[in-house]
Amino acid sequence: MTTPNPQGEREKLVSKLPATLRQALKVRAAQLTTDVQDAVTAGIEAWRACSEQLPTIDTSGAESFGTYVPEGLYDAFKEDCRAREVSYIQGMAQAVALWLDENPEDDGQTTRRFVVCNQKGGVGKTAVSAGLAQALADREMGKRVLLVDYDPQGHLSHQLGLKAIPAGEESLVTHMLHREQAKQSLMDLTVAIAADRFGGRLRILPAAFDAFLLDSGLTVFRGPRHAALERALAPLEEHFDVIVIDSPPSLGLAMDAGLHYARRRDGERPGASGLVIPVEAEDTSAQAYGMLINQIDSLSTDFDIHIEQLGLVVNKFDSRRGYIATSSRDRWIALGKPPVLAVIPDLKEQREAVRVQKPLLDYAPACEQVHQLRQLAQELNLS
Structure with missing residues (x-):
């Protein structure tokens, strides 16, 4: 039956x-x-x-x-x-x-942390980060979400109509490297995304221009470098159900801190937090993924932690590109673990939303890209 x-x-x-x-x-x-x-x-x-x-x-x-x-x-x-x-x-x-x-009972006190990462630029980490955060904060799921622009290039901030925090002003970098000098709370630096469908539940921590210097700052940091991001974001966790981090395409110390932040904490159930990895349906994404695996393995061994790969997102997929695209997509799916959580098509709505600096879910809520992003959010919410 x-x-x-x-x-x-x-x-x-x-x-x-x-x-x-x-x-x-x-x-x-x-x-x-x-x-x-x-x-x-x-x-x-x-x-x-x-x-x-x-x-x-x-x-x-x-x-x-x-x-x-x-x-x-x-x-x-x-x-x-x-x-x-x-x-x-x-x-x-x-x-x-x-x-x-x-699958222990979720006591509701551990904020879930999704770090969107890949060592290759141009795979759409920013689009996946923004879309995932929007889908989680939308009316249907109703999560309180913080979207962190951890990439010094600041594409995420720009796409949502915000400017990067100028060098020398307080930012995430200040709270990671010089928290004792900070005069503002990090929560005060977050900005609400103004769209009725999010109901004030979605906030963004803008990029910092001087985040380009974060790796060198961590090199001379006197505290535990791998825990610097967690130390900065910890006071914000009580205000959010989920924190989504748009990571830089980096193998450096800042990325180590991002990966460490995604680790499974003591008492946290499997699948609650971890890495979401956007890839493209082409061969260079597989090479970059191998580099990420090596970094995860090294960090996990050095600090005896478990960093869970929650899944892959095959992004900007277009079957019209022929055999390379379709066969690469099929190879990602055939991996099995981590699973492919979504295949997001390469359509015009995402580019148009970026051009007008509006959230994609607000600009084109019925498009196929949004449908796949909702599916991604649902998969992660159920994990």
């Missing part, structure tokens, strides 16, 4: 679950805005991948439970249960318990 679903066919799964597990599953899925069927699927996949012996769960009094899982997973799961010599009901209970353990 199958049911249509945008990610492929699904089949009915029928089992039994103890009432306490069934209720915990329902409540946790609702808290994390995740479909129960997706939670069960993730739990089964984690159970199948787990090589450790899991504790036996008391399933006495278990009651009927049904949901939908991807086609083929049901039979594969039952075969694994037989191989492990556990009952199907016990296996299902362990899978659900495993998902609950890996």
Whole structure:
């Protein structure tokens, strides 16, 4: 028995679950805005991948439970249960318990952090950063979002009609390198994006012109350089549900600080924060992605942290460019991990919005680019 679903066919799964597990599953899925069927699927996949012996769960009094899982997973799961010599009901209970353990209750106190990055310029980091932040702050999702222009080139600020903060004036750079000299709070430097659809929920921290000197400033910084961005932004986190950072195309110390800010914090659930990586459907993006992986691996090893790649965004895609574009897109999708979260077409609306310095969601809310950006926001919100 199958049911249509945008990610492929699904089949009915029928089992039994103890009432306490069934209720915990329902409540946790609702808290994390995740479909129960997706939670069960993730739990089964984690159970199948787990090589450790899991504790036996008391399933006495278990009651009927049904949901939908991807086609083929049901039979594969039952075969694994037989191989492990556990009952199907016990296996299902362990899978659900495993998902609950890996997806702890969101206490609402940890601001989610999405760092949009790639070592290659021109892949559309700014467009993805701005569009993601707008989709999260729009009426439909209603998140309080801070958009940080961390790139000294200031394209993000310019596209939204703002000027970079002049050299010598207080900025994010001041709060990263010389916080004790700052006379203003960083919150006072943020600017609300004036569009009714955002309801005051979307704010931007403009670029700083002297951010070009940030790497050299961090070189002589007396504190922990990798934590400089987090130290600066920490006082703002209580005011926002999500912080989206538009990163520079850099391998330097400033980017190390950005990657460190995206790490999974103690007690933070998997998928809550991490990296969103725009790429293009062409070969040089793959080379730049390899450079980013090396930087992530080095930082993770040096500081014993976990930096999660939440997913790729194939940006500025145009199938009319032929085999190079379509085959490159297919290769990105075939990676599987990190997943491709969205394929955003190269259409005129984005360029027009930049020209008139308006948010894309306000300029062309019904265009295909906006549809894909909403899908991206939804994917990240459910992760």
